[in-house]
Amino acid sequence: MDMDRxxxxxxxxxxxxxxxxxxxxxxxxxxxxxxxxxxxxxxxxAVAVGLCSHLGDGDFITSTxxxxxxxxxxxxxTAGMMAEIYGKAPGSCNGKGGSMHIADVDKGMLGxxxxxxxxxxxxxxxxxxxxxxxxxxVVICFxxxxxxxxxxxxxxxxxxxxxxxPVVFVCENNGYAETTSYKYSVxxxxxxxxxxxFGMPSVAVDGLDFFAVAEAAGxxxxxxxxxxxxxxxxxxxxRYYGHFEGDSIAYRDREEEESFRSRDCLSRFRQTVTSxxxxxxxxxxxxxxxxxxxxxxxxxxxxxxxxxxLDSLTTDVYVDFPASQLWMFQDEPVRV
Amino acid sequence: xxxxxxxxxWGLSMEKGTITRWLKLEGDEIRxxxxxxxxxxxxxxxxxxxxxxxxxxxxxxxxxxxxxxxxVIAVIVAVGEEVPTDIPGPEPVDTDEVPxxxxxxxxxxxxxxxxxxxxxxERGIDLTRIVGSGPGGMITVEDxxxxxxxxIEPKPVQRVHFYSDGLELAGLLYCPEGLETTDTAPGVxxxxxxxxxxxxxxxxxxxxxxxxxxxxxxFDYRGFGASDGPKGRLIPDEQIRDARAAASFLDxxxxxxELAIVGLSLGGSHAVSAASMDPRFRAAVAxxxxxxxxxxxxxxxxxHEWMAFLADLERDRLTRVESxxxxxxxxxxxxxxxxxxxxxxxxxxxxxxxMRVAIPLESAEAIIEYEPERRAETGMCPLLLIHGAxxxxxxxxxxxxxxxxxxxxxxxxxxxxxxxxVMPDDPRFRDVSxxxxxxxxxxxxRWIPEMIDxxxxxxx
Numbered sequence: 001m002d003m004d005r006x007x008x009x010x011x012x013x014x015x016x017x018x019x020x021x022x023x024x025x026x027x028x029x030x031x032x033x034x035x036x037x038x039x040x041x042x043x044x045x046a047v048a049v050g051l052c053s054h055l056g057d058g059d060f061i062t063s064t065x066x067x068x069x070x071x072x073x074x075x076x077x078t079a080g081m082m083a084e085i086y087g088k089a090p091g092s093c094n095g096k097g098g099s100m101h102i103a104d105v106d107k108g109m110l111g112x113x114x115x116x117x118x119x120x121x122x123x124x125x126x127x128x129x130x131x132x133x134x135x136x137x138v139v140i141c142f143x144x145x146x147x148x149x150x151x152x153x154x155x156x157x158x159x160x161x162x163x164x165x166p167v168v169f170v171c172e173n174n175g176y177a178e179t180t181s182y183k184y185s186v187x188x189x190x191x192x193x194x195x196x197x198f199g200m201p202s203v204a205v206d207g208l209d210f211f212a213v214a215e216a217a218g219x220x221x222x223x224x225x226x227x228x229x230x231x232x233x234x235x236x237x238x239r240y241y242g243h244f245e246g247d248s249i250a251y252r253d254r255e256e257e258e259s260f261r262s263r264d265c266l267s268r269f270r271q272t273v274t275s276x277x278x279x280x281x282x283x284x285x286x287x288x289x290x291x292x293x294x295x296x297x298x299x300x301x302x303x304x305x306x307x308x309x310l311d312s313l314t315t316d317v318y319v320d321f322p323a324s325q326l327w328m329f330q331d332e333p334v335r336v
Numbered sequence: 337x338x339x340x341x342x343x344x345x346w347g348l349s350m351e352k353g354t355i356t357r358w359l360k361l362e363g364d365e366i367r368x369x370x371x372x373x374x375x376x377x378x379x380x381x382x383x384x385x386x387x388x389x390x391x392x393x394x395x396x397x398x399x400x401x402x403x404x405x406x407x408v409i410a411v412i413v414a415v416g417e418e419v420p421t422d423i424p425g426p427e428p429v430d431t432d433e434v435p436x437x438x439x440x441x442x443x444x445x446x447x448x449x450x451x452x453x454x455x456x457x458e459r460g461i462d463l464t465r466i467v468g469s470g471p472g473g474m475i476t477v478e479d480x481x482x483x484x485x486x487x488i489e490p491k492p493v494q495r496v497h498f499y500s501d502g503l504e505l506a507g508l509l510y511c512p513e514g515l516e517t518t519d520t521a522p523g524v525x526x527x528x529x530x531x532x533x534x535x536x537x538x539x540x541x542x543x544x545x546x547x548x549x550x551x552x553x554x555f556d557y558r559g560f561g562a563s564d565g566p567k568g569r570l571i572p573d574e575q576i577r578d579a580r581a582a583a584s585f586l587d588x589x590x591x592x593x594e595l596a597i598v599g600l601s602l603g604g605s606h607a608v609s610a611a612s613m614d615p616r617f618r619a620a621v622a623x624x625x626x627x628x629x630x631x632x633x634x635x636x637x638x639x640h641e642w643m644a645f646l647a648d649l650e651r652d653r654l655t656r657v658e659s660x661x662x663x664x665x666x667x668x669x670x671x672x673x674x675x676x677x678x679x680x681x682x683x684x685x686x687x688x689x690x691m692r693v694a695i696p697l698e699s700a701e702a703i704i705e706y707e708p709e710r711r712a713e714t715g716m717c718p719l720l721l722i723h724g725a726x727x728x729x730x731x732x733x734x735x736x737x738x739x740x741x742x743x744x745x746x747x748x749x750x751x752x753x754x755x756x757x758v759m760p761d762d763p764r765f766r767d768v769s770x771x772x773x774x775x776x777x778x779x780x781x782r783w784i785p786e787m788i789d790x791x792x793x794x795x796x
Contacts, residue, residue, distance in 0.1 A: 031344070031345070
């Protein structure tokens with residue numbers, strides 16, 4: 001596949017940013033300053049970035065409880081994300097959403113989601129709006145192997161197929177639904193095969209290989225933009241940390257972890273682009289340094305940022321424009 | 337520069353942790369990310385990674401030590417650096433304090449195995465009252481089986497007794513035909529009204545409920561009928577306690593699961609109050625019930641009568657502190673009936689003379705202060721209100737007010753008064769019974785004997 005140097009550098013920068021962001025949270029969460037719960041995306045970077053490198057701000061994504069990587073891949077500001085995770089006023093959602101609810105509609109990021117299988121219905125809604133408005137925008141629906149068993153996911157796939165919605169369903173199969181292996185909980189174990197039953201093209205790719213993901217993503221997204229309907233991608237990947245921070249990961253053995261870490265998506269990307277002379281190693285090193293500084297600054301700023309004010313307690317709960325305007329994408333005004 | 341190693345916060349709810357093992361010794365060189373200690377919380381045991389490179393300069397919390405999250409447990413220093421002298425000591429964990437997580441889930445701090453815990457939750461058994469027979473006094477399933485109390489078998493109707501605040505209360509227990517001890521059916525507490533006895537009116541409803549698969553108990557409040565307690569003393573809060581004791585009695589029966597409470601007139605007020613404070617009730621029904629005791633008693637009087645009544649109560653308050661006794665009056669002097677209601681009550685009194693007990697005026701004071709609709713503001717289980725549009729003893733305004741406060745469903749029966757529908761052969765009694773059964777069915781399990789198919793077993 002063809003990617004220009006700038007695109008490659010940008011893809012690396014985003015993957016590195018995700019890794020740095022998550023490694024830092026892994027270290028800092030145990031310190032007790034972060035309220036709530038975090039689920040880290042480290043290890044899966046090639047999936048989010050491989051998909052989102054084809055998207056613009058007008059395209060949408062839906063996410064999961066493990067959503068930081070999706071946010072960064074879609075271009076959400078890391079300082080706003082870090083402040084959000086720390087529950088501070090300058091956060092992406094004014095500090096009131098936390099890790100599992102980071103959203104940035106201006107960037108087309110429709111929100112991390114605490115509900116397993118919560119994304120597909122939202123993706124179908126966003127895709128329907130894109131279609132009705134006559135745009136060529138697409139929606140990427142990220143979910144996990146656990147959500148592949150949820151009714152909402154299967155219903156969403158059916159609806160997208162029936163209405164030929166511009167959705168790319170991306171199952172990030174990291175092997176474990178929380179602590180349960182997909183080999184135990186997914187009947188048939190071939191998640192990609194399920195999608196073919198809904199009449200959509202479906203492919204399983206090595207989710208640790210950025211180029212494999214990006215190539216499959218390019219085809220699926222182009223197909224969606226042409227109005228030919230949904231595609232399904234099962235990206236076989238791995239998360240380096242536990243399901244949540246504090247998870248002792250008693251359900252995986254260390255050999256398995258090592259074998260996946262030896263195929264680390266960032267190392268492979270670096271290896272590929274430098275050996276083919278596409279990007280200089282020194283340029284990638286510079287990115288590493290800049291990203292580390294960016295995340296350090298984000299943490300410093302988050303720690304010193306103010307909490308949300310008491311006055312804002314009841315804001316951001318409901319939309320504050322008339323319900324009659326909610327259906328702005330509908331041909332006919334809806335009476336409510 | 338020294339780096340403080342703190343007790344980590346893992347997961348959503350960890351508040352403190354215990355060091356179960358140090359994997360490094362003081363003086364060991366360590367790298368950031370290296371495993372240095374094993375730590376256990378009440379949900380998680382995991383290894384702690386070093387937050388920095390250096391030397392483990394000091395272990396502040398030894399093995400076995402339990403400290404809150406973010407307390408310093410060790411210090412990492414650079415190679416050759418001295419451990420700072422101002423290292424804070426560990427914050428002690430107050431062991432007397434009930435952990436927040438336990439109060440939040442109302443889990444008593446007793447040793448109990450998980451199966452017994454589940455069973456106790458299902459049956460609403462208070463584990464702090466059970467003596468465990470397992471290892472180390474642990475409560476097991478066997479300890480929860482009713483063995484000490486004489487077991488009650490399901491029968492269509494039987495006399496029962498139970499205790500409320502140490503007073504023995506008399507009740508009638510109604511069970512569906514064919515119910516076995518091993519079955520489970522929903523239970524309903526039935527609360528009679530002002531000075532009423534368990535034998536009046538509500539047994540007819542109990543029979544209807546039994547036919548629909550419900551176990552129900554109707555009882556005499558303390559001081560009335562066959563129950564113990566100071567004769568005729570009617571204090572709403574005490575009657576509510578009696579109703580909740582009746583609920584606990586039903587709960588103790590092996591064949592009862594899930595509870596509802598249904599009351600008539602003032603008993604319905606108690607149903608609302610009990611349900612608003614007692615989360616065991618899945619549904620509540622109040623028929624023709626006062627929502628405010630003061631407003632209700634005032635509505636039965638002209639203004640000058642009300643003023644004279646309040647003056648009587650004021651005098652009685654003084655008498656009580658001087659003599660220790662409250663002046664007793666006829667029940668109709670407190671609840672002043674309209675002429676038709678008085679005729680009806682007179683007929684009942686002739687048939688059940690034991691119902692016409694003298695009531696102390698302190699009861700009137702307690703009723704005036706009784707505000708079920710205020711109590712219901714805190715929220716409660718689904719509530720059904722039933723009222724006759726022509727009720728002259730408890731104005732329909734009472735149910736309207738309660739409905740406004742609670743948002744409960746209110747069914748108004750046109751042309752129906754307070755007493756004129758309660759005969760079992762009256763079609764409106766049938767309608768009311770059917771309505772209650774339909775309403776309870778929306779919130780509770782049902783026991784339907786035909787549906788039990790023992791040939792199907794599942795071991796999934």
